[in-house]
Amino acid sequence: MSGFETVNLEAVRNAVNVCTMCGFCKSVCPSFKAIGWDSALSRGRIILSYGLLTGDLRPDDSVVENMYTCTTCADCERRCPSKVKIVDIIELCRADLVKSGHILPKHRQVCENVLKHNNPFGEEKSVVETLGIQPKKAKIGYFAGCTATYRSKKTSQASLSILKKLGVDFTTVDEVCCGSVMQRIGWDEKDIVALMKRNVDAIASLGVETLVLSCAGCYRMFKKEYPKHVDVPFRVLHMTEFLAEQDLKLKPMEGVATYHDPCHLGRHAGVYEEPRKIIAAIPGLEFREMEFNRSVAHCCGGGGGVRSAYPDESAAIARTRIEEADFADYIITTCPFCVSNLTLGLDGRTDKKVVDLMELVDGLL
Ligand code: SF4
Numbered sequence: 337m338s339g340f341e342t343v344n345l346e347a348v349r350n351a352v353n354v355c356t357m358c359g360f361c362k363s364v365c366p367s368f369k370a371i372g373w374d375s376a377l378s379r380g381r382i383i384l385s386y387g388l389l390t391g392d393l394r395p396d397d398s399v400v401e402n403m404y405t406c407t408t409c410a411d412c413e414r415r416c417p418s419k420v421k422i423v424d425i426i427e428l429c430r431a432d433l434v435k436s437g438h439i440l441p442k443h444r445q446v447c448e449n450v451l452k453h454n455n456p457f458g459e460e461k462s463v464v465e466t467l468g469i470q471p472k473k474a475k476i477g478y479f480a481g482c483t484a485t486y487r488s489k490k491t492s493q494a495s496l497s498i499l500k501k502l503g504v505d506f507t508t509v510d511e512v513c514c515g516s517v518m519q520r521i522g523w524d525e526k527d528i529v530a531l532m533k534r535n536v537d538a539i540a541s542l543g544v545e546t547l548v549l550s551c552a553g554c555y556r557m558f559k560k561e562y563p564k565h566v567d568v569p570f571r572v573l574h575m576t577e578f579l580a581e582q583d584l585k586l587k588p589m590e591g592v593a594t595y596h597d598p599c600h601l602g603r604h605a606g607v608y609e610e611p612r613k614i615i616a617a618i619p620g621l622e623f624r625e626m627e628f629n630r631s632v633a634h635c636c637g638g639g640g641g642v643r644s645a646y647p648d649e650s651a652a653i654a655r656t657r658i659e660e661a662d663f664a665d666y667i668i669t670t671c672p673f674c675v676s677n678l679t680l681g682l683d684g685r686t687d688k689k690v691v692d693l694m695e696l697v698d699g700l701l
């Protein structure tokens with residue numbers, strides 16, 4: 337293991353110093369609620385970063401654990417009166433940890449899988465082989481993402497089915513991992529930028545003018561992170577934004593539904609109303625908001641690499657979110673990660689269902 341250097345953290349040294357230690361972030365941080373220690377809280381993580389920057393702290397196991405139990409939900413940034421860029425600080429701190437060899441075994445495996453197989457799960461088949469639809473020239477491209485291709489398959493299957501039912505002339509794309517998981521973990525930026533370039537080149541070569549995505553994590557990457565590193569010569573829409581522009585005629589259904597805003601679609605990318613517009617188009621379905629919705633929505637616990645490295649903490653956060661939706665028969669969301677983690681949070685309960693909005697719409701179209 338090489339010596340520890342704060343190469344990346346140096347870029348946010350001033351931001352670290354802006355934290356007044358007021359503790360306002362304590363009221364919202366999901367990892368703090370699940371773990372109960374101040375070190376597993378936004379403020380605690382800034383103190384740890386400060387200690388690493390000054391050299392007073394060494395990156396021992398407890399520092400690594402506290403940095404990697406953050407889901408990168410960004411609720412603390414919304415709450416912070418000093419507008420500290422907390423997620424940036426945490427992710428740059430992670431990048432320094434990874435650079436010096438302090439990477440969790442699960443995370444190393446995930447990143448090595450991406451480098452070797454182009455997906456974090458180590459699946460041998462490519463996305464297009466798995467989806468079974470070869471790319472072609474078209475103005476609309478569909479980017480499935482690894483999780484919806486290999487794990488939460490209903491999301492990709494439903495999205496493809498919806499596009500076909502609407503008569504859209506679309507293409508799949510010869511995609512590789514969007515890079516989100518590597519970026520959240522703090523992997524070397526040059527490998528992430530290489531993935532970005534491969535994806536953008538593959539999509540642009542098909543003549544795609546609008547890319548639609550059903551995964552909140554991939555969407556955030558294309559919408560917010562890719563333009564910082566590469567030219568993105570096409571429009572980027574989440575499937576909910578695309579469908580909100582269509583004249584959907586949906587069959588009726590009964591029950592009470594609520595909507596869980598994925599952090600990467602909501603707080604990170606500002607998409608709040610389109611999913612609600614689509615849900616409102618379902619005749620007969622009663623819609624009720626959870627107390628914490630839109631920009632103040634609570635995290636599902638599945639992001640930031642927490643699910644793979646700290647499944648117990650991740651499940652505890654998911655259970656809290658499920659309890660907040662106790663009145664609902666259907667907890668609708670728009671991210672395969674959220675579907676999978678919230679389903680775990682059901683703990684086998686059968687009185688309610690977590691469902692991706694794409695799956696719901698496909699069944700009613
Ligand atoms: S991003 Fe979310 S989990 Fe991470 S420190 Fe902020 S509130 Fe806590």
Ligand code: SF4
Pocket residue numbers: 354355356357358359360361362378379382415416417418419420422
């Ligand atoms: S709310 Fe902002 S300023 Fe206050 S302790 Fe948290 S990160 Fe620091």
